[in-house]
Amino acid sequence: MSSLWRALLTVGGLLLIWQLIVTLGELPPYLLPDPWAVMIRLWRDSGLLLSHAGVTALEIGLGMLLGTLLGSLSALTLSYSQRARRWLLPVLIASQAIPVFAIAPLLVLWLGYGLASKIAMATLIIYFPVTANFYDGLRHTPRGWLDLARVMLPEPRRWAVLRHIAIPAALPALASGLRVAAAIAPIGAVLGEWVGSSAGLGYLMLHANSRMQIDLMFAALLVLAALAVGLYFTVDAGLKRLLPWHPTNPETSETDSLS
Amino acid sequence: MILPTLSTSLKGAMSLPLAISLRAARLVYSGLALFDGLDLELAGGSFTCLLGPSGIGKSSLLRLLAGLTSPGISGQLLGGDGQSLTGRVAYMAQQDLLLPWLNVLDNVTLGNRLRGERVDQQRALDLLMRVGLTDAASARPDALSGGMRQRAALARTLMEDRPVVLMDEPFSGLDALTRLRLQALAAELLAGRTVLLVTHGPLEALRLGEHILIMNGRPATLSVLPDLPGIPPRDPGDPAVQDAYRAILRLLGAV
Numbered sequence: 001m002s003s004l005w006r007a008l009l010t011v012g013g014l015l016l017i018w019q020l021i022v023t024l025g026e027l028p029p030y031l032l033p034d035p036w037a038v039m040i041r042l043w044r045d046s047g048l049l050l051s052h053a054g055v056t057a058l059e060i061g062l063g064m065l066l067g068t069l070l071g072s073l074s075a076l077t078l079s080y081s082q083r084a085r086r087w088l089l090p091v092l093i094a095s096q097a098i099p100v101f102a103i104a105p106l107l108v109l110w111l112g113y114g115l116a117s118k119i120a121m122a123t124l125i126i127y128f129p130v131t132a133n134f135y136d137g138l139r140h141t142p143r144g145w146l147d148l149a150r151v152m153l154p155e156p157r158r159w160a161v162l163r164h165i166a167i168p169a170a171l172p173a174l175a176s177g178l179r180v181a182a183a184i185a186p187i188g189a190v191l192g193e194w195v196g197s198s199a200g201l202g203y204l205m206l207h208a209n210s211r212m213q214i215d216l217m218f219a220a221l222l223v224l225a226a227l228a229v230g231l232y233f234t235v236d237a238g239l240k241r242l243l244p245w246h247p248t249n250p251e252t253s254e255t256d257s258l259s
Numbered sequence: 260m261i262l263p264t265l266s267t268s269l270k271g272a273m274s275l276p277l278a279i280s281l282r283a284a285r286l287v288y289s290g291l292a293l294f295d296g297l298d299l300e301l302a303g304g305s306f307t308c309l310l311g312p313s314g315i316g317k318s319s320l321l322r323l324l325a326g327l328t329s330p331g332i333s334g335q336l337l338g339g340d341g342q343s344l345t346g347r348v349a350y351m352a353q354q355d356l357l358l359p360w361l362n363v364l365d366n367v368t369l370g371n372r373l374r375g376e377r378v379d380q381q382r383a384l385d386l387l388m389r390v391g392l393t394d395a396a397s398a399r400p401d402a403l404s405g406g407m408r409q410r411a412a413l414a415r416t417l418m419e420d421r422p423v424v425l426m427d428e429p430f431s432g433l434d435a436l437t438r439l440r441l442q443a444l445a446a447e448l449l450a451g452r453t454v455l456l457v458t459h460g461p462l463e464a465l466r467l468g469e470h471i472l473i474m475n476g477r478p479a480t481l482s483v484l485p486d487l488p489g490i491p492p493r494d495p496g497d498p499a500v501q502d503a504y505r506a507i508l509r510l511l512g513a514v
Contacts, residue, residue: 144356151325152370152419154346160373168360245359245399 033215041215042222048204053223055200059115059189060231063122064181070123071130071181072174078131079138080162096128101191108196118192118200125188126181130174137173141166172246175239182235186228201227276303277347277422277453278339279324286319287331293319294479299472303339303422306446306454306491308468310461312511315479317457318427324455325350325425338423349419353428355412357400363387364396367415379418386414389448406437410444417448424449426456430463439495442467446492461507465500467491475511482510 015035021027022034029037042049074092077084104121111117149161193202201224208216284297293316301307311317323334325348338344357366364383371378387396390410400408409429416424429445430438446467458464464471469491471484484503487493493500 144352144354145358147322147325147327147352148350148356148369149373150327151348151350152373154374157373157375160375164369164373165358168358171360243360245401247401 030212030214033218037215038218038222041219045216045219049201049219049223052199052201052204052220053227055115056186056189056193056202056224057227059118059192059200060122060185060227062115062119063188064126064185064231064235066119067123067126067181067185068130068178071127071177072134074127074131075134075138075170075174076162076167078135079166080158092128092131100125100188104191104195107192113196113198117195118189118197121192122185122188125191126185129180129184130177133177133180134170134174137170138162138166140173141169145169171243175243175246178235178239179232182232183228186224186231190224275422276451278303279344279423279453279455280337280339281320281324282335284320284323284334285332286316286323288316292478294474297334297479297481299324299481301453301455302470303453304451305469306449306467307456307470307472308464309455309457309472309474309481310464310507311459311474311479313459315474315477317459317474320474321425321427321455321457324348324423344423347421348423348425349416349421351412351416351424351426351429353431355400355408357408357411357415359400362397362399363392363403363411363414366400366411367418369415370419383414383418386417387411389417390414390444406433406441409433409441413441413445413448421452423453424455426454428458429456431458431460438463439466443492461504461511462495462500465503465507466493466495473507473510 018035022032025032033041074088078088078092079085100121103124107117107120107124111120145165146161149165150156153160189200190202193200194206197203201220204220205217205224208214208220279299279301281297281299284299285295286293287295297320299320309317309320319329319332322329323332324336324344326336326345327350336344338347357363358369361369364380364387365372367383367387368378368380384393384396387393390413392407392410392414395403395407395411400411403411409432412429416426426445430441433441442463456464456467465487468487470486473482473484474480475482484507487503488499489497
């Protein structure tokens with residue numbers, strides 16, 4: 001409850017600073033509209049904003065799904081096969097050296113102005129953190145557990161060890177990859193929309209900007225921020241529920257110290 | 260009418276006492292030989308404690324017996340029947356090594372699942388009852404105390420039903436009272452198996468060991484302590500135990 005109050009207080013404080021800048025700086029509405037004007041815009045154009053937000057949310061959601069799937073599979077392949085490690089790891093690291101911003105126009109050229117190019121952008125931007133975190137977790141299975149499994153198994157069974165020990169042990173690492181992914185996936189989708197699109201919050205912002213509808217642009221920005229924050233907290237809460245044994249919150253780590 | 264009891268007792272007889280022989284064990288750590296040409300014989304069905312100061316290479320020796328190779332360590336390891344020990348050893352470490360995402364029952368049956376066998380729930384529940392964890396069967400390890408966790412690890416070790424049990428300071432992380440109780444429990448439940456327990460606590464060795472080996476020196480050698488009277492678990496206050504305790508301290512150069 002106190003965290004909710006703190007959040008409300010922070011938002012209120014930011015709105016106050018915003019209003020003060022507008023009032024004291026005597027800024028014209030086409031440079032910086034006051035919060036109240038943006039709120040009115042939010043209310044009046046809520047239908048328009050929601051329909052564009054739906055498009056962006058779909059792009060982010062599908063990008064998250066695809067990026068998580070591809071990233072997890074890549075991490076598993078990397079940890080399972082030494083050959084894959086030798087060939088894929090340099091490619092993976094090199095791929096990270098090319099900024100996604102640079103290939104956004106290419107993706108739009110290849111995949112068109114529709115959803116596909118934006119989903120590809122979101123997928124690409126989260127692929128690396130998901131893969132890198134999960135792979136890191138898979139590499140660092142505590143040695144004691146692996147020793148135990150080796151004594152239990154008459155002959156080595158790598159898949160069984162991976163399935164029963166290494167993968168569950170790496171899930172907290174995958175979870176931190178997914179938290180990063182949730183924070184940056186919206187960037188990928190909006191970036192794709194800026195480069196070329198006919199729908200989505202990024203499109204709406206560009207469109208409003210070129211018509212000097214700065215209040216609409218700010219309204220779209222607020223909706224986007226709400227979307228991104230909502231996504232992050234949903235993913236975070238979901239992961240905490242799925243991995244209750246992992247001490248991320250202080251209450252559980254306290255009982256953990258008993259051992 | 261007697262048949263069911265017979266079959267359950269036969270189940271225990273599956274693991275006939277198995278002697279172990281280790282020859283020419285050698286451990287080189289960063290150019291320094293911790294031990295070299297070490298021989299170790301364990302009689303089938305005996306409870307042996309291996310006592311020695313920290314860093315002498317006890318744990319490495321135990322890992323070698325468990326078939327856990329690491330760089331720099333080598334030796335010829337055979338069972339008393341001349342066959343390899345692979346698949347006939349259970350291992351219990353100082354950490355309980357319980358998997359935090361599994362409940363106690365699933366932790367106990369981990370070996371079944373790793374080997375792709377049918378999970379013998381009933382046997383696991385029986386073992387949990389014997390270590391006094393019936394009520395904790397569906398609890399996650401993070402909800403248990405240190406002593407309960409180590410008891411769960413003991414149940415998991417017994418679940419493997421191997422003729423040889425190797426233990427690496429399994430009780431050293433526990434408070435004194437819990438440790439005494441767990442020692443008694445382990446002595447009772449491991450009877451009939453070939454057990455090697457590594458410890459740096461002389462009293463633990465004297466309480467539990469039918470035979471006591473002392474590992475000392477550099478490169479380390481093994482010496483056999485005269486067998487004590489009485490059946491383990493022995494009373495720590497027993498005069499014979501106290502005399503042997505003093506003798507060990509003198510041997511290790513502590514007094």
